[in-house]
Amino acid sequence: MTLRLHDTATRSVREFVPREPGKVSMYLCGLTVQSEPHIGHLRSGVSYDVLRRWFERNDYQVRFIRNITDIDDKVLQKSLEQGRSFWSIAYANEVILDAAYRSLNVLRPTYAPRATGHITEMHGLIAQLIDNGHAYAAEDGSGDVYFDVKSYADYGSLSGQRVDEMASAADSADRAKRDPRDFALWKGYKPDEPVEAQWSSPWGAGRPGWHIECSAMCLRYLGPEFDIHGGGLDLTFPHHENEIAQSRSAGLPFARFWVHNGLLNLGDAKMGKSTGNALDLDYVTALGVRMVELRHYFVSVHYRSRIDYSDEALRESATAYRRIEGFVERAVESVGAIPAGDLPAAFAEALDDDLNTSGAFAVVHETVRAGNTALAAGDDAGVRAALGSVRAMLDVLGIDPLDPAWSVASTGGTPGEELRGIIDSLVALALDQRAQARSRKDWTAADAVRDQLNSAGVNVEDTPHGPRWTIGSRD
Numbered sequence: 001m002t003l004r005l006h007d008t009a010t011r012s013v014r015e016f017v018p019r020e021p022g023k024v025s026m027y028l029c030g031l032t033v034q035s036e037p038h039i040g041h042l043r044s045g046v047s048y049d050v051l052r053r054w055f056e057r058n059d060y061q062v063r064f065i066r067n068i069t070d071i072d073d074k075v076l077q078k079s080l081e082q083g084r085s086f087w088s089i090a091y092a093n094e095v096i097l098d099a100a101y102r103s104l105n106v107l108r109p110t111y112a113p114r115a116t117g118h119i120t121e122m123h124g125l126i127a128q129l130i131d132n133g134h135a136y137a138a139e140d141g142s143g144d145v146y147f148d149v150k151s152y153a154d155y156g157s158l159s160g161q162r163v164d165e166m167a168s169a170a171d172s173a174d175r176a177k178r179d180p181r182d183f184a185l186w187k188g189y190k191p192d193e194p195v196e197a198q199w200s201s202p203w204g205a206g207r208p209g210w211h212i213e214c215s216a217m218c219l220r221y222l223g224p225e226f227d228i229h230g231g232g233l234d235l236t237f238p239h240h241e242n243e244i245a246q247s248r249s250a251g252l253p254f255a256r257f258w259v260h261n262g263l264l265n266l267g268d269a270k271m272g273k274s275t276g277n278a279l280d281l282d283y284v285t286a287l288g289v290r291m292v293e294l295r296h297y298f299v300s301v302h303y304r305s306r307i308d309y310s311d312e313a314l315r316e317s318a319t320a321y322r323r324i325e326g327f328v329e330r331a332v333e334s335v336g337a338i339p340a341g342d343l344p345a346a347f348a349e350a351l352d353d354d355l356n357t358s359g360a361f362a363v364v365h366e367t368v369r370a371g372n373t374a375l376a377a378g379d380d381a382g383v384r385a386a387l388g389s390v391r392a393m394l395d396v397l398g399i400d401p402l403d404p405a406w407s408v409a410s411t412g413g414t415p416g417e418e419l420r421g422i423i424d425s426l427v428a429l430a431l432d433q434r435a436q437a438r439s440r441k442d443w444t445a446a447d448a449v450r451d452q453l454n455s456a457g458v459n460v461e462d463t464p465h466g467p468r469w470t471i472g473s474r475d
Helices: 039-057 073-082 086-103 115-131 210-222 233-249 281-286 291-299 311-335 345-352 357-377 380-397 417-439 443-455
Strands: 004-007 012-015 023-028 061-066 135-137 145-147 183-188 206-208 225-232 254-261 264-266 458-463 466-471
Touching: 004 254, 023 039, 023 210, 039 061, 039 086, 039 225, 039 254, 039 264, 039 281, 039 291, 039 380, 061 210, 073 086, 115 135, 115 145, 115 183, 115 206, 115 210, 115 233, 145 233, 183 210, 183 233, 206 210, 210 225, 210 233, 210 254, 225 233, 233 254, 281 291, 291 311, 311 357, 311 380, 345 357, 345 380, 357 380, 417 443, 417 458, 417 466, 443 458
Parallel strands: 023 061, 023 225, 225 254
Antiparallel strands: 004 012, 135 145, 145 183, 183 206, 458 466
16 A cells, blocks of 8 residues: 555645554544534545545554534534533534434544543643743733744644734634734633633633644544544634644644545535535435435545535436446346455555545446446356455445445435335335236236336336336436
């Protein structure tokens, strides 16, 4: 494996060499759980899931951390608006987020730490930054602590900005800052905030700033230096810029690679619930699109590319996936459920080239075409070879239709296994009635059964091995 990844810090695609042979350490900035996730949030989780799967396919031991920000200005604002404790809002949305990841076959992280569980580690980092002259406590008695931006000579290098051209840091008021661009490490408690949203500290009761949370959790779970720090492109500045500044100023080497995924836009702007410009999974389900098809929509585009969402594009992607899925199902009927085989060299080369999933899908489609040709010719050996390769590639991408993770999704994403069994039995009964009508050459009755199934969303296809059915759109 000679993987090359785009590193935001160097603005180049360079060879990935792990800090420790055979092991990869990754940190992905997770969500601030002030509300339910939208599909733009989920694209990030899917993108890094493919990267993780590719490492594991190449026998790397991966430690993958994806945090939860459960204390933040946005969470506290929701608490005040709804009259609920901040932690109950955060936890309820975390549960929904976990379910959304599972529905998209995103592997569970090694750990998913919450910010509120690491206040002690944050205090240690802040104290160290004060001691070495990179941070200071406000002199107005507010309890605020700020990072001194100008004390870190490389500030702005990740995002390519000059300090003198930056606007004021928007995470806190300028009232006690030495420089308006200084950002908050600790925020003193204010009377208009929820009373439970405060912790004791050497600088007074308060809560952490957003940026210090991730530095503390990276250190706790991955150590002073680790391989990859990931997140959405919109986090490059100020969040990741500030993480670098405070971590390096505390003497930590920090991340060796900075990997950022492109955003999912709706209209002319990135998707965001704060602006009412967002679509959730319920919206996708209402379109008749399954979660495996939504994942296909995400991974068929290069992770660094922007996606301009449209219903039409999503449906076209779903149709493309169904063609792949159809080959797998026909091949299994012909030669059995062949396990995943070897990966085509061209597929591996594409993923090694900065996780080029677009190029990887070209290999998938080429192999599916070869498999369909083999099916038509009755070439069982060719079918087996194509099926094994296709399943291997789809497994890396997380969209193998035979993966048990999609067994529920195969009926539309919602029914349980018990309901799937009922549907199987009912369709089998209808198909038996159709077969009896065909055996007595009552074509009208046979066609009526097929039309009724089609109206209910069950598509029937006659094959050399008998009829097969799939869930599709209703007429």
